[in-house]
Amino acid sequence: MSQEGLLRPGIIQLRVLDMDEAITHYRDRIGLDFVSQEADGRVYLKAFDEFHRHSVVLREADSAGIDFFAFKADGQEAVDGFRKRIEEYGVDVTDVAEGEMPGTGKRISFMIPSGHRIDIYADMELSETAPETHNPYVWKDEPRGMRAQRLDHCLLYGPNLPEVEKFFTEVLDFHIPERVDLPDGTLAIWMTVSNKAHDIAFVNHPEPGKLHHVAFFLEDWSDIGHAADVMTRYDISRDIGPTRHGITRGQTIYFFDPSGNRNEVFCGGYTAYKDHPTRVWDGNHVGRGIFYYERQMNDAFLSVVT
Amino acid sequence: MPDGSPLSALHSIRFKGCETDILCAEDQKVLMAMEQKIHFPNPRPVRVGCRKGGCGACRVKVTKGSYTAEKSSRTHVTEEEAAEGYALACRISPRSDLELEPAFLGPRRPVENGD
Structure with missing residues (x-):
């Protein structure tokens, strides 16, 4: 390994x-x-x-x-x-x-x-309903709802981004596939400890300890469309999407749980190897980085957190 | 449950600094009525965030009228503030005509403990 x-x-x-x-x-x-x-x-x-x-x-x-x-x-x-x-x-x-x-x-x-x-x-029991490992089916029971396959990543909002970056890269061995640097400092970093485009991300924000979203991985763009159908059927509060991120290239919908915590369903995204250079966005293009089709951020992206 | 069923009593909502009053049903949330009735190019008097009582974007002060309020995050409206008429517009439904003003606090620097 x-x-x-x-x-x-x-x-x-x-x-x-x-x-x-x-x-x-x-x-x-x-x-x-x-x-x-x-x-x-x-x-x-x-x-x-x-x-x-x-x-x-x-x-x-x-x-x-x-x-x-x-x-x-x-x-x-x-x-x-x-x-x-x-x-x-x-x-x-x-x-x-x-x-x-x-x-x-x-x-x-x-x-x-x-x-x-x-x-x-390091240790957690295997689930009694874990995926099969011997001549496996793709699933044992039909996936429900938006058919989330796994917890994927979270985006956190807080201060001291340079210190966060130093800690995650120097102490926890993360690497940085993508970042947004503004003239007055770093706005955001996407970090991974594997080869997913991100395992955790941070946006600079004056208030510490805030959650922007937790993301769940879906199989493909078709399942993103199905998730959107579920959101309309059950009147789930939607933020934006279906759309694509320029950053990570993932396909996405942002929406909110019944307590106002933002969720994301996410699929795709590139493979980020540790020897790949970091992709860097500047302030003039960050809108396309966040929402690739809209090419601008919405009002909620930079300010609505729990 | 769909918001604003035709059987529900309607009340007038006035936002401070907004020229147009809107109607909101008793089984509807004030923020959702505003979202339906005030849109581009007219500026919305109250910010729209999570619509679920968690983020505080739609924090308002109700200066006149009565309403019912569902549970929302104490990070944004404490019990004392709720008694003074502060609320999240996504969590309140009118019981009379209402007058309210935006009271969004923005990010706060001091560390809070969540609970």
């Missing part, structure tokens, strides 16, 4: 205002499978094509937004290695005990300069 260290995004924990509405949205509309609800009220879900127990965790709260985003590492030795590098860099690391989430091993947890919490872990 040539990819070592961090493998991929593994868990997002979101705050929702009403759990029942959130379950209907994430299970029946986006099409995630309900895994469990635990004694503390948190609800665990996974996409049909994911192997591990859960990827999306919902927590009922009186505000919307993100609690944390977690990356899965290729073993406890790698987690221990990251812990050492993070602490040597001067960032405090907190332990999260095994079992804090069902079926999930111990995690390390730390705050990044944008005001977001990131966790790293």
Whole structure:
């Protein structure tokens, strides 16, 4: 295996205002499978094509937004290695005990300069409904709703982008397929620890700790159209799309969950190898970078976050 | 449920600084009525964000009239503010004619704890 260290995004924990509405949205509309609800009220879900127990965790709260985003590492030795590098860099690391989430091993947890919490872990049980691995069908049960295949990435809004970039590239071994640089500084960075066009992205924003969107991967442009049909049928609040991003080249719809957290369904996107040069956008062309067909940003893109 | 069914009582909504009043049904949200009735090239008096009570873009202060409000993020409208008439336009439905003014706060620099 040539990819070592961090493998991929593994868990997002979101705050929702009403759990029942959130379950209907994430299970029946986006099409995630309900895994469990635990004694503390948190609800665990996974996409049909994911192997591990859960990827999306919902927590009922009186505000919307993100609690944390977690990356899965290729073993406890790698987690221990990251812990050492993070602490040597001067960032405090907190332990999260095994079992804090069902079926999930111990995690390390730390705050990044944008005001977001990131966790790293190595172990999670395989799901009882994991995709088949012996003479597999493409799915066992017909995918529901928007037919999300997996948690793909998130875009976070917060301050101190240069420090965030330095931390992710120097300490966590991410690389940067794409960026937007304005005359007065970096507006946005798209970063990956794999060869997806992005595993996590950041936009410069004065208020720390904000969520712009969490994205779910769909199979193709045809499924994006199907997702749009689902949104109209169930009167889901849509932001923009179906359209394409110039940045990452992914095809997309932005929409909102019942608590106002922005979701994305995303397909396509180029393959980003670590030895590829970074694509750079400037302020005169960023509209086409964000929304390739509209060629301008909408009012909500830069300001509507939870 | 579709917004604005013909059986629902209508009330007039006046936005401060906006020349045209709009009608909003009792089973409709004020923001969605505004989106339907005020569009380009007329500027919208209230910003449209998530439409689900999470982002705060459509924060308003209701200065006259009565309304019902569904749950929204306390990040944008605290209990005290709600008692003073602040609300998110995407979460309120009129029970009488309303007058309201935009009260969008914009990004806030101090760290908040979410809950």
